[in-house]
Amino acid sequence: MKRSVGEILGRAGIRIPLILWTIAVLYPILWMFLGSFKSNAEIYRNPWGLPETFNFQNYADAWNNYNISTSVFNSLIVTIVGAVLTLVLAIPTAYAIERIRFRGSNFLFTLYVSAMMIPMVLGWIPLFFLLMDLGMLDNIFGLAIVYAISQLPFTIFVLTSFIGTIPKSLEESAAIDGLTPYGVLWKIITPLSTSGIITVTIMNSIQFWNEYFMALIFLQSSENYTLALAIDYISSEAQYTNAWGTLFASLVIAIVPVIILYAIFQRRIAQGMTEGAIKG
Structure with missing residues (x-):
């Protein structure tokens, strides 16, 4: 037809x-990728063209001379610890709010949802002094805790929607078979919420990996810098040393893991957001 x-x-x-x-x-991503293989002279001479030769020296300089290797490790630690801690705190909380009806459960859920509307910037100064009093300032694990707490409202909101789609009859059958509430949570609810857990984990991990402002405020030593802070340092240095190829290389190092992660789990993320959109 x-x-x-x-x-x-x-x-x-x-x-x-x-x-x-x-x-x-x-196009800007491709331009940055090609620029990471060019020398400084070639970047100025032919900024929009293909590199004459694919030179990996910029990556070696970023990795060794600008300590990107340490910053990548710090970002991995902060991202993994923050993502895991967020799940450990959010899964039981979402289950309690959705399934265990108690006085104030609706108010607690509303409080978490309302917290999503509060700009995180309002808490930076109190958090700075709190971390300083606890001796966790300039500490990547302290930063990971702050990251986890900052994403709790969003994570609880999403997981509550997923748990609401699970039939209560499954929990009742498991309880009759002798499972404790904790057993129901970890053996029944958690496996059935895998799509939601993967979705929030990927989204939180990307947020933690790319976060800049809280890392800038709570980290002070260069050996504790995350990748975002290291790239900012290279960017400021590039203005005086013309290390633009090294800057492009460090940016590629930063974005490639995010692109790969999203490409692998793209369908799971879309599936998770769709499944949790409407409660059953």
Whole structure:
């Protein structure tokens, strides 16, 4: 069946803006990737062209001379600890709010949802003095705790929606078989909420990996810098040393893990957001 002119124009009206937006997003990333293989002279001489030779010296300089290796390790620690701690705190809380009805449960859920609307910047100064009093200032584990707490409202909100889709009859059957409430939580609820857990874990991990401002405030020693702070340092140095190729290389090091992670779990994230959108 031939398509009508209106249908063709309608499809083109949707696809053309999407194609243009895709090009606008991908081109700077491609330009940065190609620039990471160029020397400084080549970047100035031919900034928009292909590199004459693919030189990995910029990556070696970023990794060794600018201590990117340590910053990558720090970011991994902060991201993993923050993501795991968020789940450890959020899963039982979401289960209690959704399944264990107690006085104030609705108010507690509303409080968590309301906390999502409060800008995190309002808590930076109190958190600075709190971490200083606890001796956790300039400590990557202290930063990981702050990250975990900052993402608790969002994580609880999403997981509560997932738990609400699980039939209560499964919990009742498990309880009849002798499972304790903790057993029901970890052996029944948690496995059935895998899509939601993966979704919030990936989204939180990307947030922790890319976060800059709290790391800038709570970390002071260069050996504790996360990747975002290290790149900021290289950026400031590049203005005086012309280390633009090294800066591009460090940016590639920062974004490639995020792209790979999202590419692997893209369908699971979309599935998770769809499944948790409406409570059963």
